[in-house]
Amino acid sequence: MSESYTKPLPVRDELNRPFWDRARAGRLALQACRHCDHVHFPPSPVCPRCLSDDQTWRDASGGGTLESWVDVHRAYWPGFVAELPYRVCLVRLDEGVLLVSNLVGDSTHASLGARLRVVFEHATAEIDLPKFRLA
Amino acid sequence: MLETASLRNRAAVVGVATTRYGSFPDTDEYGLAAKAFRGALEDSGLNRDNIDGLVVCRIPSYARMGEVLGLDPRWSLTLPPHGRMSGIGLIEAVLAIATGQATTVALLYANIGRSRRVNYGGDEMPSVWDPWGFTSPGMAHALMFRRHMELYGTTTRQLAEVSVAIRHHACLNPDAVMKKPITIEEHENSRPIALPLRLLDYCLINDGAVCLILTSRERAADCRKRPILVSGFGARDAFVQSSFPNFDFDFWHGALREAGEAAYAMAGVERSDVDTLMAYDNFSPTVLFSLEGLGFCGRGESGAFVEGGTLGLGGALPTNTDGGHLSNSYMQGWALNVEAVRQLRGECGARQVRDCEVVQYVQATPCTRSIIYTRA
Numbered sequence: 001m002s003e004s005y006t007k008p009l010p011v012r013d014e015l016n017r018p019f020w021d022r023a024r025a026g027r028l029a030l031q032a033c034r035h036c037d038h039v040h041f042p043p044s045p046v047c048p049r050c051l052s053d054d055q056t057w058r059d060a061s062g063g064g065t066l067e068s069w070v071d072v073h074r075a076y077w078p079g080f081v082a083e084l085p086y087r088v089c090l091v092r093l094d095e096g097v098l099l100v101s102n103l104v105g106d107s108t109h110a111s112l113g114a115r116l117r118v119v120f121e122h123a124t125a126e127i128d129l130p131k132f133r134l135a
Numbered sequence: 136m137l138e139t140a141s142l143r144n145r146a147a148v149v150g151v152a153t154t155r156y157g158s159f160p161d162t163d164e165y166g167l168a169a170k171a172f173r174g175a176l177e178d179s180g181l182n183r184d185n186i187d188g189l190v191v192c193r194i195p196s197y198a199r200m201g202e203v204l205g206l207d208p209r210w211s212l213t214l215p216p217h218g219r220m221s222g223i224g225l226i227e228a229v230l231a232i233a234t235g236q237a238t239t240v241a242l243l244y245a246n247i248g249r250s251r252r253v254n255y256g257g258d259e260m261p262s263v264w265d266p267w268g269f270t271s272p273g274m275a276h277a278l279m280f281r282r283h284m285e286l287y288g289t290t291t292r293q294l295a296e297v298s299v300a301i302r303h304h305a306c307l308n309p310d311a312v313m314k315k316p317i318t319i320e321e322h323e324n325s326r327p328i329a330l331p332l333r334l335l336d337y338c339l340i341n342d343g344a345v346c347l348i349l350t351s352r353e354r355a356a357d358c359r360k361r362p363i364l365v366s367g368f369g370a371r372d373a374f375v376q377s378s379f380p381n382f383d384f385d386f387w388h389g390a391l392r393e394a395g396e397a398a399y400a401m402a403g404v405e406r407s408d409v410d411t412l413m414a415y416d417n418f419s420p421t422v423l424f425s426l427e428g429l430g431f432c433g434r435g436e437s438g439a440f441v442e443g444g445t446l447g448l449g450g451a452l453p454t455n456t457d458g459g460h461l462s463n464s465y466m467q468g469w470a471l472n473v474e475a476v477r478q479l480r481g482e483c484g485a486r487q488v489r490d491c492e493v494v495q496y497v498q499a500t501p502c503t504r505s506i507i508y509t510r511a
Contacts, residue, residue: 070281073329
């Protein structure tokens with residue numbers, strides 16, 4: 001599969017590695033502060049709320065609400081051409097964190113505040129991408 | 136400490152110039168900026184030796200720029216190429232003049248995005264969201280406008296009013312890139328890029344350069360043309376959700392309100408005194424967000440507010456009278472500030488706003504700024 005995958009892949013680093021490791025296991029994880037309990041994404045070298053170094057990762061529920069969406073008709077990478085138009089969404093996870101992802105499956109009846117559920121799409125041997133469906 | 140109110144009318148714009156706009160593969164930022172610099176000097180009646188402050192934006196090397204122009208400034212500032220630096224640069228120039236760091240500042244901006252085929256998306260501007268195909272400022276603005284539609288019932292036909300009014304202004308501007316009038320229907324049927332946004336909601340990409348020269352109010356009196364005063368300004372950044380580039384969950388509403396109120400208070404003017412608005416229009420929704428944030432209409436009411444030609448010449452609030460980024464030139468706010476000056480001087484010909492005394496510039500961006508200009 002990885003040979004045929006032509007869309008951009010995440011740039012993994014020390015900070016975000018736990019996110020992608022857990023995604024491979026079908027888990028949506030968020031960085032959480034041990035000091036003040038703040039949950040955030042993308043991961044940050046210190047907690048953006050209390051500036052503590054003492055951070056860990058915590059599984060999210062996988063549920064969220066739809067805050068907005070866009071139907072993309074132009075491909076900025078050749079790998080997206082076959083999928084045009086594709087739907088990008090802005091999700092508010094139940095933990096309060098905002099994520100950009102794709103809305104997959106039937107989303108004809110998308111509306112602000114619609115309930116969403118995470119699904120994982122296999123991209124390569126190392127990467128599974130979290131995407132969302134209307135719940 | 137220097138009080139903000141004491142900065143009112145301390146500095147004035149005394150020279151402005153814009154180059155031709157288009158695709159100029161045979162020159163570069165230095166060549167374009169040098170043309171604009173010569174033009175602004177000529178406009179001001181000053182000579183090169185009067186310039187002891189230099190601001191450069193979207194120009195690769197400040198040092199090379201100084202070499203090309205033969206300048207060893209006493210004070211200089213380099214701004215990144217992002218489209219939100221004009222307000223920052225102008226305010227910094229006023230502060231440099233007010234604190235004696237420089238007496239006369241030239242601000243230079245050049246863009247060669249057209250001839251170098253800049254895309255504003257994809258691998259040019261990598262982000263954490265690339266795997267999901269979320270890239271380019273246009274997509275971020277589409278995400279905001281979809282929210283606005285859902286929250287307030289705003290329609291794309293209302294959004295079209297922004298593009299149509301601004302295109303009409305471009306048709307009256309001999310320098311503008313786009314000079315063919317458009318209708319709401321043409322907007323509605325233009326090529327979809329990132330729905331709900333279409334081609335006619337997107338700014339142009341073109342080459343060109345801009346120069347403004349600022350000096351103290353006292354020195355300005357000796358310049359060639361009527362000085363245009365920087366009467367007020369205000370600022371607020373929105374950085375805490377920068378992982379969503381060019382996006383603000385709240386349409387920069389709070390930042391706009393704060394920057395606008397600071398600018399009005401400093402200038403000693405009311406919102407209702409504003410004769411024409413120069414609103415950063417990288418994408419048409421930004422104009423709607425600016426109108427709401429500055430309080431020209433209520434929250435969620437910008438769609439109805441712009442219906443029926445409000446933003447056109449002769450309307451209640453003529454906006455982007457040069458044709459803006461949507462139809463004049465993508466000079467990232469710099470040319471809109473030049474237009475503010477030209478309106479106040481009465482140099483705008485067919486697009487002149489009658490009895491123009493107060494002009495407001497605003498950039499609804501992660502670095503929100505607003506500037507009020509008045510006539511000396």
